[in-house]
Amino acid sequence: MLPYKRSRKYYHHGEKLHDVNQNVDDHCNIATTSYDLDCSSCSTTSSNQEDFSFSSGASPTRALRGSTRDAIGEIYGLDQFKVEKKLGEGFFGEVYKVQFLGESHGLLPKFCVMKVGKMNINIKKNARISAKKAQLRESQVLSELKHKNILTFLGMCVERNNDHWSLHLLVDYCDRGSLQQLIVSSKRAFPWIQRCLIALQISSAMAYVNSKGYMHRDLTAMNILLQSERGQRIPKAIVADFGLSTKIPKPSDPIEQCGTQDYMSPEMLLEQRYDEKSDVFSFGVILCQKMARIDADHDSGLARTKDFGIDFEEFIKIIPRDTPKDFFQLAFDCCKYNSNERPSFQELHDRIIAQKDFHPWKKVLMLS
Template sequence: MSALLADVGLNILEAHVFSTTDGYSLAVFVVDGWQSEEIQELTRALSRALSAMEKGAWAKPSSKSEMPVVHETAVHPENGQIPAPALPSTGTDDWEIDYNQLKFTQKVANGSFGDLFQGTYCGQDVAIKILKPERLNENLQREFLQEIRIMRKVRHKNVVQFIGACTKPPNLCIVTEFMSGGSVYDYLHKQKAVLKMPMLLRVAIDISKGMDYLHQNKIIHRDLKAANLLMDENEVVKVADFGVARVQAQSGIMTAETGTYRWMAPEVIEHKPYDYKADVFSFGIVLWELLTGKVPYADLTPLQAAVGVVQKGLRPTIPRNIHPKLMELMHKCWKTDPAARPDFTTITALLKVILKEVNAEILEEESKRTRDVKKPGGLFSSFKRSAVR
């Protein structure tokens, strides 16, 4: 169907496939490239293309395709790992992208296992994360396919939108919407930006909403930190990077250490069973990042920080003079007992209350300044006296 639409001159902007247990599927495509007033001609063009396909004018995909496919495998209840997926596939997945249709603009970032590029796909600005072929191994391949498996399921305004992927070696890459604002980490630490409280709370609410959506869909991120939070041109923040994310096991708990030590919950550091509340702990650290613009435990190595968190109850020092409810929320997120931490539904509601109170305080301060200027003997009166003279 994707090829058919392209054949009649349409550009596919979005594709959604819904399947039922009785074997039926519904494919929904959002396209451009055709004038809306010429819908009847479009219908005729599609009919002609379908007729040609039925007559065998279109070549059928080879059964020998070696495209990898993401299989719906269960998370191991003991170690939280997903078995290595089998690679053979029909290559007919709707999210599969032809690598030759990607245009690369510039390298945005590079890492040990892959590079991130800005580019275009069918005229749309995209981010392209490419795995380095020389670093490819079974574990990295598993994480790559796991990220696809999770991202193709989620759709939320505060989660980076998956567009497609290339899964045919050596060109393994994931394509997502391009976030022109970069990461929250870069915004805080490289641009040295200072967030005013209203914006800080809006950013925190965006993150909390995105995480709440993931948890509602039984997805544990496992590596929540400022570097994995991206901003668009409107300063809307979205959760990104699902390379180590996992679908929560039926038991509700998982094990196996993952993530980054400075943001990691103590139960994860200790290899104890954990659940979605591990993300809540990390969110508390992110809140601290937003408030201070600093890297947590910057004077310690990651390993020293991990030991301090587990053995000494180490937590970042909260700045003075912040909103008391925000301080209380951070302390709750950092509770050693995961059950004592709030969920993201509760966190979002509380952050909205705090934002409302902060905005009210700002309005009151502005109103007070205006009254001070206008009252007798104020700045406004001084201007009037100067004008009379």
């Protein structure tokens, strides 16, 4: 068994970025790759707004030219936004719900989320560089991905401050929190029809991501957000946080260990060569969480074997008796130790639709 602690560990380039204390409300983890804050501290009071101050002297577009300018899309001035509340804080920056005060001309909704890259002079230079790279990577990837179950990229704010500059990513606001929050909340109903619908939507989004040549590398229940849809009772799933995403590696490409420890595939944990099937393993972990309504760590019941696979002999002891057999088989296949034996996301999507014994699929397909 692995000595897993009840905390999140995020890795990039093989280095541990941060230990993350686990809490119930992961809505604050919205679109960030580090740690989340208890939403009880999120309010619309002036104390939150005081934490979010910007200088107004620099033009947000002056320093950007060519391909960089094209990659980040629409650029907005920081004085065009009013802070509603702070949603969380991560290794690469802070996350705020903001109100757009300008004329959107249909480009921006009234409320959106701004990820503020670290720019404090007291922060180490390497941390600022990592934050900028993550923001640029995420903006570039999201600008290429257009799918109803992928977080919508809205544009950027850019600010210069003394001898450095910072990027602020603008993305859609997801009002129903995260999948992690739903899974672990004993007070919220989570019927099988919704669990299957979310699996269908995630597999659809990730099949699309793979078709564009990308893999996510940090697919977790915290990074699956839920968003209300007009006229629909069940919110839709949104795949978010592409700060660690990359092109699917070629055999000759160098590899790097990154992501969230509890969701890492065996090949990622062992720093071996990996591809998009590593994301499939992470998806399998999410399926296990949805079955048992537990966190993704050893202490909660999702045990790992000595070679970092999922210990299904132990896991099956804690799942509810009404678990659809094919749902369990789906998770089992996603978490196979040999990555070549795992299905692709497209195969998973087609398989979920075909397996009608999950529930009356006509109901699901009308909602998807």
